[in-house]
Each structure stands twice: as structure tokens, then as C-alpha cells.
Amino acid sequence: MDGNYLSESLYNLQLILKAQMIKYSFLLAILNIFINPCWADATFYPEKNQLNIPYIRFQEQFYQANLSYQPPDKLKLEEVMNQAGEVSPAGIVPIYSDLSFHLSQINLSNQLYTADMSYLGDNIFQIHNLSESVVNPVSRTIFRSEHFSGSGICAQCHEDIKDGQGKDVSIVSAWSTTMMANATRDPFWQAKVRSELNRTPSQKETIRNTCTRCHAPMANEEARKQNDHVQGVFDSGILSRQNPYHDLAMNGVSCTLCHQISPNEPFGTEAGFSGNFVIDSFPTSTERLIYGPFKNVLTRPMQNFANFTPVYSAHIKSSELCASCHDLTTPYTDEEGNILSTGPEDEFPEQMPYSEWLNSDYAETHSCQQCHMQRASGVTIASQPPGLKTQRDDFAQHSFLGANRLMLSILQDYREPLGVTPTDFSSSILNAEKLLKGAAKLEISDATLENKSLNFSLNIDNQAGHKLPSGYPSRRVIVHVTVRDGNGKTVFETGKVNSDGSVAELDSDQGAAQFEPHYQLINSATQVQVYEAIMQDYQGDISYTLLRAKSYLKDNRLLPNGFDKQTVPNKIKVQGEANSDEDFIGGSDSIQFAIQDMQEKEYTIEAELVYQTLGYAFAQDLFSDKAKEVSRFKQMFDASTLKSSGMGAIIISVSGDK
Numbered sequence: 001m002d003g004n005y006l007s008e009s010l011y012n013l014q015l016i017l018k019a020q021m022i023k024y025s026f027l028l029a030i031l032n033i034f035i036n037p038c039w040a041d042a043t044f045y046p047e048k049n050q051l052n053i054p055y056i057r058f059q060e061q062f063y064q065a066n067l068s069y070q071p072p073d074k075l076k077l078e079e080v081m082n083q084a085g086e087v088s089p090a091g092i093v094p095i096y097s098d099l100s101f102h103l104s105q106i107n108l109s110n111q112l113y114t115a116d117m118s119y120l121g122d123n124i125f126q127i128h129n130l131s132e133s134v135v136n137p138v139s140r141t142i143f144r145s146e147h148f149s150g151s152g153i154c155a156q157c158h159e160d161i162k163d164g165q166g167k168d169v170s171i172v173s174a175w176s177t178t179m180m181a182n183a184t185r186d187p188f189w190q191a192k193v194r195s196e197l198n199r200t201p202s203q204k205e206t207i208r209n210t211c212t213r214c215h216a217p218m219a220n221e222e223a224r225k226q227n228d229h230v231q232g233v234f235d236s237g238i239l240s241r242q243n244p245y246h247d248l249a250m251n252g253v254s255c256t257l258c259h260q261i262s263p264n265e266p267f268g269t270e271a272g273f274s275g276n277f278v279i280d281s282f283p284t285s286t287e288r289l290i291y292g293p294f295k296n297v298l299t300r301p302m303q304n305f306a307n308f309t310p311v312y313s314a315h316i317k318s319s320e321l322c323a324s325c326h327d328l329t330t331p332y333t334d335e336e337g338n339i340l341s342t343g344p345e346d347e348f349p350e351q352m353p354y355s356e357w358l359n360s361d362y363a364e365t366h367s368c369q370q371c372h373m374q375r376a377s378g379v380t381i382a383s384q385p386p387g388l389k390t391q392r393d394d395f396a397q398h399s400f401l402g403a404n405r406l407m408l409s410i411l412q413d414y415r416e417p418l419g420v421t422p423t424d425f426s427s428s429i430l431n432a433e434k435l436l437k438g439a440a441k442l443e444i445s446d447a448t449l450e451n452k453s454l455n456f457s458l459n460i461d462n463q464a465g466h467k468l469p470s471g472y473p474s475r476r477v478i479v480h481v482t483v484r485d486g487n488g489k490t491v492f493e494t495g496k497v498n499s500d501g502s503v504a505e506l507d508s509d510q511g512a513a514q515f516e517p518h519y520q521l522i523n524s525a526t527q528v529q530v531y532e533a534i535m536q537d538y539q540g541d542i543s544y545t546l547l548r549a550k551s552y553l554k555d556n557r558l559l560p561n562g563f564d565k566q567t568v569p570n571k572i573k574v575q576g577e578a579n580s581d582e583d584f585i586g587g588s589d590s591i592q593f594a595i596q597d598m599q600e601k602e603y604t605i606e607a608e609l610v611y612q613t614l615g616y617a618f619a620q621d622l623f624s625d626k627a628k629e630v631s632r633f634k635q636m637f638d639a640s641t642l643k644s645s646g647m648g649a650i651i652i653s654v655s656g657d658k
């Protein structure tokens with residue numbers, strides 16, 4: 001054995017296996033879905049002092065290897081073998097060109113460890129970062145199923161790319177720290193699915209199917225394509241490593257999902273929304289189309305290395321692409337779990353950003369992508385092949401700016417238990433802060449102090465392309481106003497947000513059965529303006545259970561520019577007192593303040609908007625459930641310091657005439 005043993009033996013094996021492998025990789029796609037593999041990247045047998053790695057991928061071939069342990073931190077390669085039997089997608093360990101690799105699960109007497117290995121030469125590998133953990137599923141993003149591939153496949157070429165100014169605009173890493181990439185790992189989602197299952201056990205199948213459709217779309221779609229039964233979420237469901245759709249699920253809303261959404265019927269119509277996107281099937285994997293925004297792209301590299309054909313299609317730049325999942329209605333039931341809705345027309349409009357946008361001025365000027373995917377120019381969009389020089393403008397960064405600072409920070413803080421891959425979410429969190437800061441404009445006008453009465457109006461302009469807040473109904477925006485006297489002493493305050501996320505004097509945060517109305521005039525500290533959507537069940541009672549929600553008791557979320565509250569379709573109509581508030585219109589709302597008994601000559605008024613991903617009342621309702629996933633999420637939520645985000649503030653001084 002000499003120093004080149006590893007590469008030599010691998011090379012020889014490649015020759016031997018070449019013929020077999022063609023047949024093999026074809027079978028792989030199908031096998032991936034059906035086998036129930038034995039789950040460990042590697043197993044350590046102390047009695048033999050041997051580490052066995054059953055599935056190694058090296059230059060597109062599969063091997064098995066045995067290594068012997070050399071204390072304290074080295075391993076020696078003993079034998080490399082033809083990979084016999086079936087290959088499980090999740091257990092594959094890819095060896096990189098520098099011969100380094102990562103083992104995300106080393107099984108040692110049923111305790112799991114992770115470690116990185118790098119090659120030192122002479123068949124010796126150095127062990128790095130050995131830790132007692134089950135996570136770090138980097139290798140698990142490198143999988144292929146019949147219809148999809150993991151983001152790790154695309155990372156071979158769509159990483160390490162820069163724009164004309166030299167700024168890194170790598171696609172896979174930008175995407176990996178977004179909520180969409182982590183839609184299945186999201187502990188809030190997991191807790192809510194558990195809670196919905198608890199509350200309506202008779203609709204188990206509907207809940208499983210609906211909730212995974214957009215949050216684990218590749219798993220859901222592949223199971224449908226294989227005519228497999230609806231996959232569960234918990235126990236042996238998609239969150240379990242034993243589940244054949246686990247890797248597809250954990251890759252979230254990924255590359256080969258969005259880029260394969262078909263532009264044909266029912267795309268762009270209501271029948272194609274609520275997760276009813278279509279992914280086409282093709283006779284061979286290479287014919288599968290990856291739709292993109294550019295014409296005349298080089299197709300060979302992707303056909304050869306990713307088994308997809310990239311092709312231009314205008315629909316990828318349209319808001320309708322996003323509407324596939326960002327306009328959704330859900331069925332509702334009575335307390336026994338009988339479904340009362342008869343079809344999409346009378347289902348609950350759970351999230352309607354696309355319809356809101358369609359009924360705003362932005363439908364003419366800005367797509368979702370233009371606000372949520374920042375632009376760059378002068379980008380060579382692939383790092384491979386090396387000769388590629390074509391530079392593209394109007395490149396869309398995959399940072400998918402959102403508002404969910406809370407959950408991004410939780411994903412970062414609980415990486416280990418949640419199995420989160422990327423380590424640094426700071427730029428996504430910063431992006432969310434920036435987006436929120438620019439989402440509204442505040443102005444105080446007509447401020448007067450006369451006859452011991454302080455009067456002013458607070459005007460709020462919505463700068464978003466849809467309602468503010470939009471999306472999931474746990475979101476809310478609180479108007480916090482403080483009036484101080486000359487000594488800085490607070491003499492009036494409404495909308496004070498506590499560190500537990502509750503809002504002082506807010507009805508909904510005091511008891512489950514009540515909520516605060518929309519206000520035109522605020523003259524008491526017990527009145528709090530909150531822009532929010534409050535759900536009601538079929539009997540008109542407040543509900544925070546998605547499957548019970550029929551419609552909204554209150555929806556005074558700020559309207560986008562151009563939105564006409566009289567003429568818009570029912571599903572996005574304003575609900576409650578805001579309907580008759582004449583200055584609650586497309587683009588803005590004004591609140592009049594009239595505060596009595598003001599003895600001083602001068603006051604300062606400070607107004608700010610506070611955004612919450614998960615309002616206190618919604619949270620408390622969820623936390624009343626007894627389940628592991630719920631209490632785990634409660635712990636994370638309670639410990640978070642990012643429950644509330646300031647969206648911008650304004651301060652003015654007012655003096656009386658005498």
C-alpha cells in the first residue's frame with residue numbers, strides 16, 4: 001500500500017463499476033423512494049475498532065469503506081469496496097474533491113455522533129468537530145428522487161457566484177437561511193400541525209395532506225406521484241429519518257420545486273393556488289425542465305450533472321408563481337370535525353397576499369419577486385463549467401426577504417435540536433429588520449394643545465405590496481403611542497408591549513373570548529389600535545384553530561395603495577369597524593387622538609409601530625395544547641427576545657398657547 005492507495009483503489013473501482021453504474025444510477029431514482037434503509041452514515045464497531053461507511057459517493061459512484069480508529073483523532077482507511085445492495089439517499093456520504101467528507105450520523109452503541117474528516121495522505125483521515133449530536137444534515141441535501149433533487153446537487157454550480165461589484169450572490173446559501181428553506185423544520189409549524197391534529201383527530205388525513213403540501217412540498221408531491229399514501233408528519237412520518245420522503249421534506253420549499261412549477265393549466269388561476277401547483281413528469285430524468293428567467297442558456301452542464309434541462313419561461317418572473325402557495329383557502333369544520341365548507345369558494349381565506357396585491361396598484365408596477373428578491377447585475381450565474389463567461393443582469397437574489405425575525409432567530413439559536421444546516425442567519429435577520437423598517441411611514445399632524453386637551457392625528461402609510469401585516473393570521477402590528485411631559489414623565493401610553501409579547505390593556509391578551517375593535521378615535525389608554533385578523537368559527541366565536549376558522553371577525557390590516565375596500569372580492573374584504581372608518585383606505589389609515597386633562601404647557605408625542613410574528617393571544621391558545629412539539633416551541637418562544645420588532649418611530653413636541 002502506498003500513499004495513493006485511496007485514489008488508486010477508487011479509480012480501479014470506477015473502471016470495474018462503470019458498466020454496472022449506468023444501469024445503477026437509473027434504478028437509484030426509483031429505489032430511493034421505496035427502500036427503507038438502515039439509517040446511519042457510519043457505524044463504529046468497538047470490538048473490531050472499525051468504522052464502516054456503507055454508502056460513499058465519490059465522483060458519481062458508490063462505495064463502501066472500512067476504516068480503523070487510531071487514537072486520539074485519526075482514522076486509517078483499510079478497505080474500499082464496491083457498494084453492494086441498495087443505496088439509501090439519506091445515508092450517502094459525498095466525498096469532495098479535496099477528499100474531505102462529513103458524517104452526520106456515526107452510530108456507536110446507539111449513541112449518535114457527527115464529525116468531519118479530512119484526508120492527510122497515507123490513508124489517514126483527520127477527525128474534526130466530533131460531537132455528540134444527530135444533526136448537521138449537509139449530506140442530506142444531496143439526493144435525487146424521480147422528480148426532484150436536493151439543493152446540494154445545485155450547490156455544485158450555483159454557489160460561489162459574485163455580481164459585477166464583487167458582492168457574493170450565491171444562490172444556495174442565500175436561500176438556505178430563509179423561512180422557505182426551513183419550512184419543515186420550523187418548530188412553530190410543527191407545533192401547529194400537532195395542535196390541529198389534536199383538535200380535529202377525525203381529519204387526520206386532510207391535515208397531514210394540507211399542511212405538508214406547501215411546507216414539505218417535494219415530499220408531498222413525490223408521494224402523490226408514486227401513488228403512495230399520504231405521509232404523516234410525526235412518529236414514522238416525514239420528520240423521521242426512517243421515512244422514505246424524509247430528505248425531500250427537510251429540504252423545504254427548494255430549488256427543484258419552484259423551478260419545476262408548470263406554466264400550463266391551472267397555473268395562474270385560482271385552481272392552481274392553495275398549493276395546487278403542477279409538477280410535470282417526463283420519460284427520462286434529463287428531459288425534466290428547470291424553468292428560469294434567462295434566454296439562451298447553456299444546457300449541457302445541467303443535463304450532465306444534475307439531469308435537468310434549464311429553459312426560459314416567462315412565468316417564473318410572475319407573481320402567479322408565488323400565488324401557487326401564497327394565496328390559500330382551507331376547509332373548515334364543526335367541533336366534531338365534520339367539514340362544512342363545500343369548495344374553494346366558501347373555504348376560509350387563510351392567507352391572501354396575492355389577491356391583496358392583485359387588487360392594489362402594485363399589480364401594475366411590482367411583482368412579488370421585485371420586492372422580495374433583490375436585484376444584482378453582471379452575474380455569471382453558474383460557477384461551473386469554468387469557461388462560462390456569460391453575464392446576466394436583473395439577477396434575482398434568493399434571499400427572499402421576509403418579516404419573520406422571530407423564527408429566523410429561533411432556527412439559528414436551536415440549530416442542533418432542529419437539525420438546521422446553515423450556521424449564520426444574521427443577514428436574513430438583518431434583511432427582515434430592514435424590510436420591516438421600510439414597510440410603513442408614520443406622520444403626526446394637526447397637533448394642538450388647547451383647554452387641557454391634546455389632539456393630534458397619526459397617519460400611517462403602508463408601503464408593502466399587500467396588506468400590512470399580510471400572510472399567516474398570527475401576525476399583528478401594534479400602534480404604540482407615548483406622551484411625555486417636560487420632565488420626561490409618561491402621562492399617557494397606549495399599545496405598550498411587554499417582554500412576554502402581551503400588550504397592556506389589549507382585550508385579546510386578557511382572555512380568549514375577546515378582542516379589541518378597530519379605532520378611529522383614541523381618547524383613553526385602554527384603547528389600543530392593533531392591525532390584525534381575528535378568526536371566527538362557523539358559529540361566530542373567536543377561534544385560533546385553523547381548521548375551525550370560517551372567516552374573520554375583524555380584519556383591519558392596513559391596505560395597500562390602490563386597494564378599494566368597497567369593490568374587492570369577499571375573501572379579502574375589510575371586516576369590523578374599519579369598514580366604516582372613512583380614512584381607513586387603500587394605502588393608509590389615520591387615527592385621531594384626543595387626550596384630556598393635560599395640565600402642562602408642553603408635551604412630546606412618540607409613536608411607533610411594533611410587528612409581531614406571533615401575537616400573544618394566538619400563542620397562548622396554541623400553548624394550551626399538551627404535546628411535546630407544543631411545549632418545545634413554547635420554551636423557544638418564551639425565551640426569545642425577538643418577539644416584537646420596532647418598525648420605525650416618530651417624535652414631535654407640542655406646546656400650548658399659554
Ligand code: HEC
Nearest residue numbers: 188189192193210211213214274275325328407470471472
Ligand atoms: C397553500 C400553501 C400552504 C398550506 C396548504 C399550508 N401553509 Fe402554512 N404557511 C404557508 C405560507 C406561505 C406561510 C408563510 C406566511 C407568512 O410568513 O406570513 C405559512 C406559515 C405558516 C405558519 C407560521 C410559521 C412561522 O414561522 O411563522 C404556521 C404555524 C403554519 N403555516 C401552519 C400550517 C398548518 C398547520 C397547515 C395545515 C393546516 C398549513 N400551514 C398549510 C403556506 C401554506
Ligand code: HEC
Nearest residue numbers: 151154158171172175253254255258293316317369395396
Ligand atoms: C420560492 C421559489 C424559488 C426557490 C425555492 C428557488 N428559486 Fe431560483 N428563482 C426563482 C425565481 C422566481 C427566479 C427569477 C426571479 C426574477 O427574475 O424575477 C429565480 C431565478 C433563479 C436563477 C436565475 C438567476 C437569478 O437568480 O435570477 C437560478 C440559477 C436559480 N433561480 C437557481 C435556484 C437554485 C439553485 C435554488 C435552490 C437553492 C433556487 N433557485 C430556489 C424562484 C425560486
Ligand code: HEC
Nearest residue numbers: 154157255292293294297298301302305306310311312382
Ligand atoms: C454542473 C453545473 C450545474 C449544476 C449542477 C446545476 N446547474 Fe443550473 N445552470 C448551470 C449553467 C451552466 C447554467 C446556464 C448559465 C448561462 O447560460 O448563463 C444554469 C442555469 C440555470 C438556471 C437558469 C435557466 C434560465 O433559462 O434562466 C436555473 C433556474 C438553474 N440553472 C437551476 C438549477 C437547479 C435548480 C439545479 C439543481 C437541480 C442546478 N441548476 C444545477 C449549471 C449547473
Ligand code: HEC
Nearest residue numbers: 322326354357366367368371403439464465468469470471
Ligand atoms: C412593494 C413591495 C412589495 C410587493 C410588490 C410584495 N411585497 Fe410582500 N412584503 C413587503 C413588505 C415591505 C413586507 C413586510 C411587511 C409585512 O409583513 O407585510 C412584506 C411581507 C411579506 C410576507 C410576510 C408577511 C407577514 O407579515 O408574515 C409575505 C408572505 C409576502 N410579503 C409575500 C408577498 C407575495 C406573495 C407578493 C406578491 C403577490 C408580495 N409579497 C409582494 C413588500 C412587498
Ligand code: HEC
Nearest residue numbers: 179183186214215217322324325368372400401402403404
Ligand atoms: C411551494 C410553495 C411555495 C411557493 C411556490 C412560494 N412560497 Fe414563499 N413560502 C412558502 C411557505 C410554506 C412559507 C412559510 C415557511 C415558514 O414560515 O415555515 C413561505 C414563506 C415565504 C416568505 C417569508 C415570509 C416571512 O414572514 O418571513 C417569503 C418572503 C416568501 N415566502 C416569498 C415567496 C415568493 C416571492 C415566492 C414566489 C417567487 C414564493 N414565496 C413562492 C411556500 C411557498
